[in-house]
Amino acid sequence: MNPDLEQLHSLLNADPQHPHIHRVDMPYRLTSTWQEHGCEVGLWEQRDELVAWAVFQPPWWNLDYALHPSLRGSSLEKEIFVWGQAQMKSYAQRSGEEFWGSVEFFAGTPGAGEITNHLTQLGFQKFDWSVIRLEIDLDRELPQPKLPAGFAIRPLRGEAEVADYVRLHRAAFDSNKMTVAWRQRTLQHPAYKPEIDLVAVTSKGTLAGFCICWLWQDVGQFEPLGVHPDYQGLGLGRALELAALQQLRQHGARMVCVDHGSYNEKAINLSPQTGFTQTNDAWRYFIDVGKDTKAYVQ
Numbered sequence: 001m002n003p004d005l006e007q008l009h010s011l012l013n014a015d016p017q018h019p020h021i022h023r024v025d026m027p028y029r030l031t032s033t034w035q036e037h038g039c040e041v042g043l044w045e046q047r048d049e050l051v052a053w054a055v056f057q058p059p060w061w062n063l064d065y066a067l068h069p070s071l072r073g074s075s076l077e078k079e080i081f082v083w084g085q086a087q088m089k090s091y092a093q094r095s096g097e098e099f100w101g102s103v104e105f106f107a108g109t110p111g112a113g114e115i116t117n118h119l120t121q122l123g124f125q126k127f128d129w130s131v132i133r134l135e136i137d138l139d140r141e142l143p144q145p146k147l148p149a150g151f152a153i154r155p156l157r158g159e160a161e162v163a164d165y166v167r168l169h170r171a172a173f174d175s176n177k178m179t180v181a182w183r184q185r186t187l188q189h190p191a192y193k194p195e196i197d198l199v200a201v202t203s204k205g206t207l208a209g210f211c212i213c214w215l216w217q218d219v220g221q222f223e224p225l226g227v228h229p230d231y232q233g234l235g236l237g238r239a240l241e242l243a244a245l246q247q248l249r250q251h252g253a254r255m256v257c258v259d260h261g262s263y264n265e266k267a268i269n270l271s272p273q274t275g276f277t278q279t280n281d282a283w284r285y286f287i288d289v290g291k292d293t294k295a296y297v298q
Helices: 005-012 026-030 075-095 112-121 159-173 180-188 236-250 265-274
Strands: 041-046 049-057 062-067 100-106 131-137 152-155 198-201 207-216 219-227 255-261 277-288
Touching (some): 005 026, 005 049, 005 062, 026 207, 041 075, 062 075, 075 100, 075 112, 100 112, 112 277, 131 265, 152 236, 159 180, 159 198, 198 236, 236 255, 236 265, 255 265
Parallel strands (some): 062 100
Antiparallel strands (some): 041 049, 049 062, 100 277, 131 255, 131 277, 198 207, 207 219
16 A cells, blocks of 8 residues: 555654654655565554554564554554564565564653553563664764775765665675665655765775765754675765765754664764764564564664
8 A cells, every 4th residue: 555654754753852763764664675575554543533553664574653642652552563463473474584573662752661561461572782873963063074095975866876776785784675666666755855865986986885864854864874895994984974964964954863773883883983972772672473583684
């Protein structure tokens, strides 16, 4: 189905004091490969008003969902988890994949205790790692990107570089999750801004790294950022990050966020060098739908 994207996004932004973890980068997630794998979008209404939605995401084996703030921790939220668990099992049967299905939410989310109770009652357990949210205020002075000799940074060329981008993404993350169809849907999403996507290129024009950026009102986010294995260790990732911060600021962003798994000590330790500071922590709860424990895939 093709749900009303405006309706879905309205729930992400319903509580400015406690924003949804994927408030900014949800367009990237809603255009993912769930659509090729027979996954559904669950919609819940009360008095003809959309109050919740959910979709199981095969690229991350994660249940993305949003609901009205007044219903956090309610029986409806547990109903969503039951529905999501059934979606995970259905996908596992169709695909033959074995994985740990997960749910994530900020530790400070209102109703976090009730959410935790609902998940544990259904057999979910807390991961021993979390998602670290880091943010940077763009009112500060930013360092200039420093590129190694022979490299340059430029905007990613939308439709013209779909296939090249997909190959680069797959190489950077050693994963085949990214597809041409996913990238093409991303380009067509109304929230996509092609001018803020950047790539690092070699002197021969080969794509060496990328930074996909998202902007919601005055908040930006990187998701994802990667460098081809042949060019890692040269500083391209940090250069792309700094260039993207400047690009986002030019387009109205006042703050930018990025998420890293708490196990990714290298990324977390490098972020303060750019000016990022840790601001939040998202818990992840999982349920075993097989034997594969690689539960975080870009």
